[in-house]
Amino acid sequence: IELVLHQGCCRRNHPMKPEMATSKIQTSFYSDITVLLKQHRDMKEASDNMYDTLLRTLSDSDSEVGLVIKILKDLEQCISMLNKDYHTLVGLIMKMKWMNKGPELISAYQSFILNLVSAHMCYLKPCLRMLAALFIADETNLEVSGSLDEARKKREDEFSHIHSLLKSISQIVPMTNVVFVQILENLFPYLNRSVSHFEQYTHNILVVTTYMPAQRLDILNLMVKNMLKLDVRSSRRDISVVMGSDEDNDTEDTIFDMEEDLETKPQTSKQEPAEDRLAVALPQAGSLDCMMTLTFQYIKEHCYIDGKLDWDVTKRLYREFLSVFDKYIFPTHALCHVQYIMLYICSFKEALADGFIDYLWKKVTDPTAQSVYRQVAACYIGSFLTRAKYLSIQTAREVVELMVKWIHAYLDQICDQGLRADLAHHAPFYSMCQSVFYIFCFKHNDFLEMKTGHKWAESLNFQRIVTSKLNPLRVCLPIVVSTFASAARLHQLAFCDTIIERNNRYCLPVAATTSTAIVTNQKQLESYFLFDPYLLPRSCSYIRPLYREFRGSLPGENDNSDEDEDDFLPSEDEEDINQSACEIAMSLGKSPVDVLQYGISPGFKHG
Template identity: 45%
Template sequence: MPRENSGKFSLKALFDQYRQGSHKDYDEFVNTLSDPQTKSEDLRVYLRGIKDNVTELSKDFEDLVAVLLKLDWPSRDATVAREYQSFLLGLVCAHTYYLRASLRMLVKYFTPAIVKTESVSEEVSVEVRQKHETVFLNVHMVLKAILDSVPMSWTVLLPLLHDLFPFLGKPAYLQECYIRNLLQMTSYLPNARQKILELVTDRMLKLDVRAPRQNIQESEGDEEDMEEDIVFDIDLEQDLTKDLDKNDGSVYDKKCSDKPMTHREANILDVCMDLMLTYFSNVCYTNGECNWEATKKLYREMLLVFERLILPTHASCHVQFIMFYLCNTKLPICEGFIDYLWKKVQDPNTERVFRQAAVGYIGSLLSRAMFIPISTVTACLDLMCEWVHLYLDNTSEEIVNADVHHHGPFYSVCQAIFYVFVFRSKEIFEMKKGHKWAESLNFQRIVTSRLNPLRVCLSVIVKTFSSITRIHQLAFCDTIIERNKRCILPVTSGGLGSSTVLTTLDSYFPFDPYLLNRSGRFIIPLYREYQGCIEEEQDLSNDEDDFLPEEPSPTVEPQSLSLGKTPTDFLHFGVSPGFKHIQDIT
């Protein structure tokens, strides 16, 4: 290779020879760089020489740059890594046409290579993780420097983050590494945080819809179910006594665990959710205290993600709990979220399916969230009932039959009212004027209206609501329920020239019990399971069997059911809306 008079390596002389048509030394130099056996000290000298002559690297030397971008530099010693970082920063600053290739190379390091001897189904060793963490740190250092030095380089970076996301079939560890690094980028790329959160959420939703609730429960195995049944049968009275003594009055015996999920997609989702909720916790809390400004900013960004991705996604089971957790940070955040959803419910220009989905989120949140006070619940029920009565005032004369197709939002709001009232009735009647307030909701008018919501709403909710309102003499639904049973519901029909009449209400309840192990540590302490007295009937229908833990003997007296076990939570699916005011979060 060309040498200066001092005997040192001269890259400028090498480039001059190449331009004059002599490629031998140049080709030898390229081969030396690409050889993994090249000593670190030699490589450091070469990188320093290239850095000093970086302006010479025009498009004529693309093959040399390609070799440099393939170097496994982060795994080398610290001196080589520093020289490479300096070279790469100089390269993209001097020649922006190398920017995309350089960023692509850096992002690829977010997905480390796993050697074939490592089982993808087992935890990666601590040594391997530490090695990868060193690589990630080196990559983030140079990536931050490039983003700071090259304006608008993040617009080139964001599409690459999407394109290089590991495939869904890749091991959980690779998905974890990539998402962890994406979240790390938000610390030095704050303007792109919303886009990064959207990208991560989109990936989690893809995993979520591939892990249905029923499949997760089935894949956890018969052994766990058998252990739960033994505890439930033998120690029922003891467990109930212990759980009912809790201050929150809830019964919830799902344990947090670091055990991987049996269901493959659920396990990956669990890892991703744990990363996301940990990130939320770190952003929102400083030394155990809520950082209000940071929380507001994160909430605004996640609300956009929710509207674009989470709300329109059907049949997701767990990703929406990131909003559930975020609502726990401060009551004004929770109120603002409910207010946002309630505005969607009221907006006639919003698609009916989104209005009904928004109702589901509000009702499920009001019912399940331990952190929502009863004053907020009553305010929301006031708002919902007022809307329902106004709806009846405006449509009473033209009503002929119950029709979900034309009155879907109305039925969803009614089901929300029933659902929330059932869940929070114990607290309502413990209020000083709780019964008088409940009378003011005028449930009797709602259930006896010609729109007949008891006919359309989920029967398990209707029967429980009927039992509670009968006991407290708020409404008498039994006669209507019996009459509805005798009515033959119209069959849904379709096709050209035929009208479609929907007779059942789609029951999607976003905050059903949380089934993921590791990330459950963030959700379980905030989550309320249903507990209450219900009346069992001898002729339980099939749809009730889906919700009830076990069909009791017809001779068994009405009993208080423990509904804390996640697989047998009584009111699995819910719906509702509501709210009063929003503070300074918008």
């Protein structure tokens, strides 16, 4: 009452303009904020009106900026009083719009928050959650009349204020590093959010790693884990349709000639940019494309300083990404693009690629590992060696030689057992054979052009592998088998046509003799090659220079085989062959689809 009377007297003695009067009223509703807080804590009714006015002032976005700054500075002077009893007041301050009202308010707000979290740990998580939520800009706050460049500049300035405050908090409160990653995970955009949300959030969490380096591995784990969710929901077929690719043609053996020049793919059909077309038709694929682009940028910016490779920084980042790969990427089903992170970072130095191959080789040869993981590792080796343009032919030759030695050792080890083609029991062997065949299909000309190349190729003894009783030509993918057979016949390294024809005869359907009929269609090794063509339009610029496509014409596959090919076949009873065929059909028919069911290369067409 006294306050109202005093204001009335001032109004009579000193007439003011209406807006000045309002300002005077607002700046005069309390004299000492410490007294106001104490009275509210003691539940004195006389202070309720002023405390409510304080809350309304902080919650009203139209409140005078000078008044809000004064309140924040006054509250900072009595920061020790703001315990949980004042959680409503603190909550309103956290929710206020503080980044678009001038540098003075930004400075006052940041100072208040820093003092608050250092004095009261109970407010640390809410403050961090508030700041992380701002990683996705509120589009309604951007000036509609301004240009896109102005809006982008304003958004970048706001993000810089957020990271400045977060960095200061992490330096003052060590507990920040422990709790912040979990908050980031809880606030990660849902799969149905827009492309811009994923782009902004990913950009900001990567910036966090620059001032919270101890949490970088956890943040990379979080980012890749969410990228995988988008990747497995963005099928290669759907992306190809949107991008105008004709991968759905009826030609069976398109794995070797399907890859159109990646430079022409984004420019097909309409004038609309390819990345925009993808974002509209497949938002999740568009979000993945943005996240892959930001990841590639992050890797390059951290590994190259002033245009020179920082080897120590690169090694640390490589080890962290390899850890992420081992934990999330390697065991994930039906991947299309996220695994290219490893192909990109390994391109910086040959030692990194050698380390990656060594990591995969240890998985292949680990007898304690699950069979399916050994097969995936073999597929990674085969696809990595064929597609990574930066790998030397000498490296490929050494790895192929190592793989072939393993195959021969495997055959030597089980030579005394009753062998037959059995995918259920020898799946790693077949995956290794298929990878060797696949590599040879891509690089046979390069191998043979080397000095002593033909002599080296003969030492691999492909004929023993293809004529072994395990019969890998029967289980491997047909297009790989036919292409390898043509290349091997061209160079007189192995003759496979008779074996392939005999295998084809075993696949003929037969009538079931019992009520519990067994499916007689021969099951092939259902595998896919992890580095099939990269389809995302925005991020493909990072992969295109590193990626090898299949080049050159294949040897004729319809040439009549020489009758002398029979000399290369092992002598065995036809009865034993028929019995083996029957048994493998039964075993494969009963097995789940069949050991390696991660996916199929889009270049292969299966019946």
